[in-house]
Amino acid sequence: MKIILHSEYLTVEYLIWRMCNFSDSFSEKLEENFYNDMKVIILPVNSRNLLSKVKIGQKIYIFKQYGKPEPSKFLENESNIYDLNILGNISTEKIFYDHGYGIIVTEKLLGFDPIMQILYLILPLGNWEKVSNIISLSASIFRQLHQSKIDSSLMLKPDSVSILKKVDSHSNQLLIDDINFFEREWKQEDFIHFDLRLDNMLIKDTEIKIIDWEMAIIGDYYWDLAIFLNSLVLFLGTVEIYTLSTHFRLERIRSVVKEFIKTYFSQKEDEPDLNKLRVYWRLQNFALYDSEIYINRINDFL
Incomplete structure (x- = not known):
């Protein structure tokens, strides 16, 4: 598994790949704002995971990936928890989970x-x-x-x-x-x-x-x-x-x-x-x- 989120360059490269290969609402929003209203920031964390903050238009997304080449059972578990639809109003919203790269994306809660x-x-x-x-x-x-x-x-x-x-x-x-x-x-x-x-x-x-x-x-x-x-x-x-x-x-x-x-x-x-x-x-x-x-x-x- 390729480690993506340790640099802004690789994160942008991943976003381009995502934009070209998927037709979901996230990719559409990405395409609309890619050249004029997008920004990528790698977040420094003391954790086993890598974090990247991606601003696309008026929304901010948090990208999270395990910091080692092998897949993370914990991130897959987190994705499954979101899919159970039980968190309701007590958590953030999952946008997608890329199983191939082991990247989970959630929307940042503005104002919190x-x-x-x-x-x-x-x-x-x-x-x-x-x-x-x-x-x-x-x-x-x-x-x-x-x-x-x-x-x-x-x-x-x-x-x-x-x-x-x-x-x-x-x-x-x-x-x-x-x-x-x-x-x-x-x-x-x-x-x-x-x-x-x-x-x-x-x-x-x-x-x-x-x-x-x-x-x-x-x-x-x-x-x-x-x-x-x-x-x-x-x-x-x-x-x-x-x-x-x-x-x-x-x-x-x-x-x-x-x-x-x-x-x-x-x-x-x-x-x-x-x-x-x-x-x-x-x-x-x-x-x-x-x-x-x-x-x-x-x-x-x-």
Whole structure:
């Protein structure tokens, strides 16, 4: 498979090839604007994927391709998720997936900003009520996501994703107990994003969108909640929230976490299983950061 998106030149070459060989609406729009209103920008990312932003007329498209010659099962999975037509108003729109080149194209949501950027602007102002409101909105969107009923035959299977590769051989008794709990309690019942971090969320006023569905699977929604809360706490308090004995934002962050959990479970029949959430939070935290120091603080937030 040819790597396309590591240069503007190759991206433009691909667009020309697409324009000459396809007769869909995207190719028609491309042909209309190719010489007078088109621009290609390679986006710098710290990721296994390559990204390119292509402006065609008034619309902007995001091109994504795996950064190695072999095909990516994750991008194919993301394309299949879009084709299930269950994302509705909580995500972007897929324009096409080129299986031969392993390129997925989505339309950029104009007017939406990364949720991390908005929180970054709010925090210095001390507007914790607005922070809490944004996180509560997120909880409502997550609940909508997890209630989706789908045919999972085209999706990645949970056993094809290495969840706990760093934890499996660890000697910490707490982590060993957590792994045993995970293997016993993990439910393969819910449609989950599996990478539900702040990085993958956009916001415009009171509307939130979720992007990057590469790893979506049928699994346990508590895993999504744990990933999100870990991402949130690290952003609001930096790494020091896990390492310092006291932290000046601890009470504020604890309040935001509790409001998130309250909102998420407000319309669910079951009560929150805080022990499961705590265990999943510890496991995915250690899997990501490989530090026992971090996991000892998680009890303070639940």
